[in-house]
Amino acid sequence: MGVSGTGKTTVGRLLAQALGVPYAEGDTFHPAANVAKMTAGIPLDDADRRPWLDAIGDWIRARPDRQGAVVACSALRRAYRDRLRAAAPGAVFVHLSGERPLIQRRMAARTGHFMPAALLDSQFAALEPLQEDERGIVVDVSGSPQEITARALAALAALPPARE
Template sequence: MSTQRVIVVMGVASTGKTTVGGLLAEALGVPYAEGDAFHPAANVAKMSAGTPLEDADRWPWLDSIGEWIRNSARLRGGVVAASSLKRVYRDRLRAPAPGAVFVHLTGERPLIERRMSARKGHFMPASLLDSQFATLEPLQADELGVTVDVSGSPAEVTEKALAALRLSLVL
């Protein structure tokens, strides 16, 4: 049974994980999954109330995404958007599929804050942005992945991500 590449689009809220993840999946011709859809209702309620999640809240969510990654790696690959802010979270996602690749979307805080304030209909309030940046542990040198700046249109960011993945010989 062959293993196909699965890409995890990571970063703090409002970096464009959902949009860029969908565009990457489309460009690569693979399935896409939205990490927020894997959250249990209790997590969504907690974040909607402005309370940051604790690690105990995240483990079942990460395990569900990890299962999707494992299954996708066995089939035809895929792209999933999941914040994956800490190394330990990425390690948990990689456990069932060690070849998973991370695309870390980054940007200056004022840009991310503007995007978050303009976003409508999402459960994550702008008040949690500080906790997102405080929790963030950027990709480390020994992690398979690339970092991409989110300035520019979603199409431009997607092109930057594809170019970075190809340059790193991941694709």
């Protein structure tokens, strides 16, 4: 989870590879209308996000029990994470977090993505960090994708077992 430009896709793929689990790109679950809106520089609202979050939840729910998976998804608000947890109660969120100037530089350097840097402010405004009662970790996005992934793996390994 995290704002656009934090490396969710790159780190998500590396994390899934390291864990030996399937990977899904959350952006592929957006209906065409959402992509068109974002491409036009219009932030999505909660009504736009509901079918997207439900599609991600359906994909997670379709995984075999205990297989695990990694999904790159912004999940900026607590309500969105709650909706995903309803589909996958054991979900662990990896919040990729970084300073705005670093993320803005990364967004400016990338090509071929529909999310314009102009929407970064709306993403930071919407971001609700993980709360104490949410199972997850916060990982700093400075450094290479391999370094970020290594930090995420170490933090995940240090998490106490989930309460069943």
